[in-house]
Amino acid sequence: MRLIVWTLLASLFLFGGCDYMGTIERMDREQRAAERSAERTPAPTPPADGFVRDGADEAASVAGDAIADGDAAQPRITILENGMTVLTQADGRFPLASIRLYVRAGSGWEEEREAGISHFLEHMAFKGTDRRAPGQVAGEIEGAGGSMNAGTSFDYTVYYVDVPKDAWRLGIDILHDMTVNPSLDPDEFESERQVVVSEIEMGEDTPGRRQFKALQEMVWPETSYGRPIIGFRETLAEMTPEDMRAYLRRLYQPRSMLLVAVGDIDHAEVLQKTRTLFGPLRNQGPLTRPVELPLPLFSGPVVRVEHGNWNKAYLSLAFPVSGLKRQEAVGLELLAQLLGGGQSARLPRKFRYEQQMVDQVSAFSMTLERGGMFVIQAVCDADKAETFVRALAEEMAGLSPHDFGPDEMARAKLQLEDALYRSKETLSGLAGKLGYFTFFEDGQVSEDNYLFSLRTADAETLGGVMDEYLRSDRLASVLLLPEGTELSGDALAEGVREIWASPAETAARHETGARGEVEVVELDGGVSVVLMPDATLPYAAMDIVWPGGGVLEPQGAEGLAAFTSNYLGKGAGGRTTTQLQDYLADRAASVGASARRDAFSVSARYPARFAAEVLPIVRDMILDPAFSGDELGRVRQEQLAAIKQREDQPLGLAFRRIFPFLFEGPGYGTHHLGIPESVSAFQPDDAKAFFERQRSAPFVLSACGVFEREAVLELARDLAARTGPRRSVEIAPPVWKDERQATAHLPGRNQTHLVKIFPAPGLNSPDAPALALLKEALAGQSGILFRELRDRQGLGYSVTAMLWQTPDSGFLAFYIGTDPDKAEQALAGFEETVESLSREPLPVAEVERAQNLMRGDYWRDRQTLGSRSGEAAGLKARGLPLDFNETLLDKAGKATPEDVAAVASRILRLDKAYLFTVTP
Structure with a gap:
């Protein structure tokens, strides 16, 4: 379904905002999960968004039969007097609440001179309000044991918090304060401008993001969709706080907002709190309805080749498609699943497995309000790139909707339907899909219609979207190649044109229960x-x-x-x-x-x-x-x-x-x-x-x-x-090397990446609880490193701390991605942080924030069945008790600032630290 694609794109190249910072920030939590879990094999990305229907059809009733009473409530929607929508769903499976605020204000709503302002504003929302100082927004949420983030897309910006159930009021208050009352302090504005530029540079270092930026320009030329969500250096340089205030007045209106609250909450209480905070807001002017982009906006096939310091060839092919409310959207998603939705799909089967021509190949359909893309992506060796492009053109030219047999169709439909229901595992996933379907489609009826269209889709459905959209004259492609590879975009385009039949010929061809005890x-x-x-x-x-x-x-x-x-x-x-x-x-x-x-x-x-x-x-x-x-x-x-x-x-x-x-x-x-x-x-x-x-x-x-x-x-x-007889495995602790500095070079990139590593005791150490608290105090959007190196000094977009441990050993690492000219200043920032921690214990509030964040992380990390299964197997296989993490959490909750200071003084030794650097 559509939201599966959104999850994929957010991780690859689409969303702006703090999502990437969130990815870096979660790496250490995922490492902890890795120590508890065996899950390391690639798998289809589970949807983070979608919509859970009320069980009227067969598939929903199958899931509904096993749902616990705490999850049986249905979504409730209320529209306030000023037009703002409030959606709640009570779900008592976990002592958590997930709250999201959607605003119909994304890069697609920007004027050309404003390119990037939606994303920049999302950053500034975290940089202080009329009531809260810079860093306090994230500090209060993390201090309560929650987490928060935001993301900017073409059609909307979303701010979200996941908090313990007792902190839902704080969550709504924070979302209101940061979106209605951002301070837009000039000094913070300038500092964060540099952070966004750093984020642009980071994106340019990543193949997927470079490709998508190029595809935007080709597929949607001279439109707001054709500009990168993050904007340009030039538009950012001219932007002022007053420009942002004008943008806020124009687009951040209550009738353009949806607040979603899911979890262990009460509808009436959430509604009252939301009405109190958001109810006084008034709409400032008329809103323009989005108008679908005409097709096509260019004449293809067009192939753009870019050379760089890559080891592999990266290929993306895109076809412009209609917006998300068109009936063809389901057919496009089904076709994408059939072609490249998994390893059993048509393209991976042929080109990866049978012919060994590519390392990866996939397909997905992305539908926005005003248009979309159908995308095929592949990674291969450079010397196979031209052969693969021609072979793929031949495959697409000869493709008929009747090529897909009943088993393939049934499998693809099941996988799409399965992904829809699996998103209900986590409260955050449920909140996301409830919000998305309500904000952009027709609420509950949208899923009914989606499932009906999916189940009744047939060869005629596929033929319709293939004839309409998958045409060689509407193909835009970007190919990233290693330096020295002699391939011409024009020559590749001409080769595709020779192989792929005209649209008329293509059309003619299509005619022939509750948890038990452990x-x-x-x-x-x-x-x-x-x-x-x-x-x-x-x-x-x-x-x-x-x-x-x-x-x-x-x-x-x-x-x-x-x-x-x-x-x-x-x-x-x-x-x-x-x-x-x-x-x-x-x-x-x-x-x-x-x-x-x-x-x-x-x-x-x-x-x-x-x-x-x-x-x-x-x-x-x-x-x-x-x-x-x-x-x-x-x-x-x-x-x-x-x-x-x-x-x-x-x-x-x-x-x-x-x-x-x-x-x-x-x-x-x-x-x-x-x-x-x-x-x-x-x-x-x-x-x-x-x-x-x-x-x-x-x-x-x-x-x-x-x-x-x-x-x-x-x-x-x-x-x-x-498999017996059993032979025990002795796992000795890691043995540290003497050499303490190393550098790797990655030519052609923008940033230097620094990892300062401090040897640390393992999970079995009595220092483990305080060490975990120290890491939490350093990391996070309100953490010490983030506040000092990013917020105060503006040294980089990604700044965090990571903790890796075995039972007997481990390390605590500081990380930053920064401009090469600022590398020495960043290292000095690391050292200043260490010295400040050695001078005096952390404030009580800082330790309490770390304790609350650990509790929140624990519940968020173990919501899915797979996470709990992997946690149990991983812990016991390493000789740790099943309640190890809960016990660690309990001990950390009792640790004092003096305990954390003592651990910091023993571990954060600059004379014992290691430094790994990646330079451009």
């Missing part, structure tokens, strides 16, 4: 089973975790654990890769393996009704993996491609190389994905030998959701009996 069952040989019933949704998650992973790799075989985990998914139990992918896709299920530096896992996610068909796949993957010689080349190619793609991104390069820089020995001191020489030498027998050793280790199997207890236990017993 149970732990101990089996022989150190095997454990953790059972966590949860009937909220009719789904299940299963994780099997063995200690080992990278630490089991033989000398000179770094990357073998990751190689083996990928190989496991390439056929099992007599099924080939494609047969396995089809089988799982037909059941909206995923089963995959992943490897960490100290663990190896197999994970499954599936609708509960398909358990009897999915569990045998898990069994086969572990007991009867194919390790086929036919798949060897593909597995090698995928891993080599992943290495190159990591090294095309500054942060990817940094975190790929930091561990070998810091540590000695296998696992911790190696490149997790290996190096090209080792990966190119791996053979099937290497993977077989590694997995034979790995699966004989003691393991933990965890299941969360709706499952049959005996079926899960039977699987665990079978695996234990057939």
Whole structure:
């Protein structure tokens, strides 16, 4: 559905605002989750937005049967006297509330001279209000144990907070204050202007964002959609606080706002609070209804080639399509799913698996209010780029809606429908999809119409959108190539024109329940089973975790654990890769393996009704993996491609190389994905030998959701009996190296990235609670590093702290992405922060903020079934109790400023610190 696409785009290249900062800020939390979870295999992106209907049709009733009483309430909508809309849904599954404020004010509403003002305003909303000083907005939310962020798109800006249930009033108050009363202080305005410029530079260093910016200009020329959401350096340089106030008066009107509140809340109380705060607002002038852009706005095919310091070739093809309220939107989404919505889809099957022409290929349909794009993306080796472009043109030229068989159609429909319902797992996801459908479509009826259109879609539906939109004369394409690659955009466009039939010829061709108690069952040989019933949704998650992973790799075989985990998914139990992918896709299920530096896992996610068909796949993957010689080349190619793609991104390069820089020995001191020489030498027998050793280790199997207890236990017993005898795995603590500085170069980029690393004790240390608090105090939008280096000094867009730990060791790291000329000043800022922490303990309010943020993070991190299943398996496999995180949280809640100061003085030693730098 549409909101699946929004989730993908937000992570790749679409949204402006603080979302990317949020991504960086969450890295450490995800690392903590990684220590608890086995989930490391690529999977379809779960939707963060969408709409949960009231259960009138069959699929909704299936989900509704298992929903707990606390989740049974329906959305309630109220329109205030001034036109503002308030939507609430009570959901008592978690002691949390998720609140979003949508404003119909995005880059699509800007005048040309204002380009970027929507996104800039979103930044300034965090920089102080008439009642709150800079940093206080985020400080109060994080101090209450919540998190907040915002994002700017073409058609809207959204501000959102996720808070403990007792803090929902604060959340609404904050959203009101920052959007109605931003102070727009001139000094803060100038400082944040530089931060936005830094964000522009960061985007230019990322292949996906560069491509999308170019596609905007080509697909929507001379329109507001054709300008980047983040704006231009030139327009930002001319912008003034008074310009922003005028923009606020014009677009931030109550009838252009929607407030959504979901969670453990009361409708009447939320409505009263919202009316008190927002009710006095008055509309300042008329609003213009959005007018759909005419098609086409250009004549294709057009291919733009850009050369740069890339390891890979990155290709994006886009076709302009209609806006989101047109009936064709469902057909476009179904076609995108059929072509590139997963590994079983048409394009990955042909070009990645069968022909090994690309590393990745996908498709999606993005629909906005006034128009949209149908996009196909691919990554490949530069010497295969021209061949792939021509082959893809041939594929599209010969494509008929009748090529998709009943099984393919049913699978794609199930996957889209499944994604719609899975978004209900988290309160934030539910709030997002409720808000989006209410703000831009027709509320609850939109999902009814969507599901009806999806279920009744057929070849005629596909043929209609293919004829209307997927035409060679409406193709715009951007190709990023490594320097020295001799390919011409004009020549590629002419090649496509020769291959792809005219629209007339194409048209002619188309004619022919509530959670139960946790149970732990101990089996022989150190095997454990953790059972966590949860009937909220009719789904299940299963994780099997063995200690080992990278630490089991033989000398000179770094990357073998990751190689083996990928190989496991390439056929099992007599099924080939494609047969396995089809089988799982037909059941909206995923089963995959992943490897960490100290663990190896197999994970499954599936609708509960398909358990009897999915569990045998898990069994086969572990007991009867194919390790086929036919798949060897593909597995090698995928891993080599992943290495190159990591090294095309500054942060990817940094975190790929930091561990070998810091540590000695296998696992911790190696490149997790290996190096090209080792990966190119791996053979099937290497993977077989590694997995034979790995699966004989003691393991933990965890299941969360709706499952049959005996079926899960039977699987665990079978695996234990057939992979023994058990051989224990000794995981030694990481051994630190003596060299304390290293630099990696990434030519052609804009920014320098600095990671200052302080060795720290592990999870088993009595210092762990206070250390976690120290990290929280340093990180976050109201954290010490952010306030000092970004807010006060304007040194960079991304500034945070990260904590990585094993049971016995770990590190605390400071991170910033900054202008090369400001690198020394940023390092000095790091040192000043350390010195200030050594002078005196943190204020009580700072420690309380960190404690509250830890509590909020804990609940947010474990809302999904998969997160809870992975947490349990990961903890127990590492010898930690299942309540380890809760106990850590409790101890952190009792820590004092003096406890944090003592830990800071022991850990933040500049003479013991390491520095890793990525320079342009």
